[in-house]
Amino acid sequence: MSFAESFRDLVPVTKKFVYLNHAAVSPTPLPVLEAAQAYLREVASEGTIAVNRYEADDFKGLREKLANLLNVSWEEISFVPNTSYGVNVVAHGLDLGPGDNVVTDSLEFPAVPQPFYKLKKRGVEVRLVRPNLDSFEDDVLSAVDGRTRLVAISHVSFNTGIRVDYERVAREAHSMGAYVFLDVIQSAGAVKVDLKHVDFAAAGGYKWLMAPQGSGFLYVKKGLIEDPPFYGWRSSKYWLEFNAEKFEVDKGPRRFEIGTIDVAANLALAKSAEILAKHTEEVSSRVLELSGYTIRRLSEEGFEVVTPTEKRAGIVIFKVKDPQRVVKELQAKGIIASARGQGIRVSTHFYNTKDEIEKLISILRHSNG
DSSP, rough: OOOHHHHHHTGGGGGGGEOBBTTTTTOOOHHHHHHHHHHHHHHHHHTHHHHHHHHTTTTTHHHHHHHHHHSOOOEEEEESSSSSHHHHHHHHOOOOTOEEEEETTSSSOOTTHHHHGGGGGGTOOOEEEEOOGGGGHHHTTTTTTTTTTEEEEBBBBBTTTOOOOHHHHHHHHTTTTTTTEOTTTTTTTOOOOOGSSSSSSEEEESTTOOOOOTTTEEEEOOSSSSOEEEOOGGGTTTGGGGOTTTOOOOSGGGGGGOOOOHHHHHHHHHHHHHHHHTTTHHHHHHHHHHHHHHHHHHHHOOBOOOSSSGGGGGGGEESSSSHHHHHHHHHTTTTOOOOETTEEEEEOTTTTOHHHHHHHHHHHHHHOO
């Protein structure tokens, strides 16, 4: 039995639905659920004794599990509640000012470009590129110049499904003196992600990483934003002294964790990362196989597919008449997807099956007639 087949038995939603909506919120696998529940049970029975036990290494063990999946150092991983928080840390941590510009694009989820709009009050220019899918990298890079301080993009687009060549973008942006922020919420856990090529990244854990909402991480390359934009009691070197008069910014990843983190949610996130990191090749190849199969079958049935085959990850967008109506019809028949972009978004994880795609096709055949 393959890893995908055995893992499928650990995802209870498969007993009830054909779940093709991982780009929205993933169902929680049993081992991931148990990681959170074990902590909560121990806190229920032991209180601070349990809490102190889990925090004894300042969550180094949890950071290592995520770092291993993302090919970076544990010292570069901080826990944040969502992607938006991570973007804001970068936006306000780079000390941008008049004459500087940030390059981003119109295909982004609002969490990426909108935090930078606040910087317009400082005289920072936000360049919102409107790229074509077949020339995304060229279009974004064409807006970068000597005053560009940051390029902020997603690895995988939430509303088109394209997978961006972020290594190329980073290489060329770096050559012009710009940093690169990468939103990896639609790629981490689905396809290979190597963050050492970029300067900053963030993601919530509740999509392809299959962890609870409230879990998430921020990656900041070592040596950058050593003085965080926000201070809190946990960002102090002396946090455990509880002394309001004694403060020095921590040198490690805790400097971005200004208050208490959601320990249960991030224990679950670390457990998921640990599982997925052991099977990165199989997970990535299976995700690409299923999305490729979905594109081929939809095309054969005459649907217009927005997502380009050669630049896909796990998301496939295709056009239908009245997407909201079709999504409701699909749900009524046990198939879960989303209306996004120019039609319907199907997002298959590695444990989905081709038979599930065929069930989708069968229903679409009648719903879109």
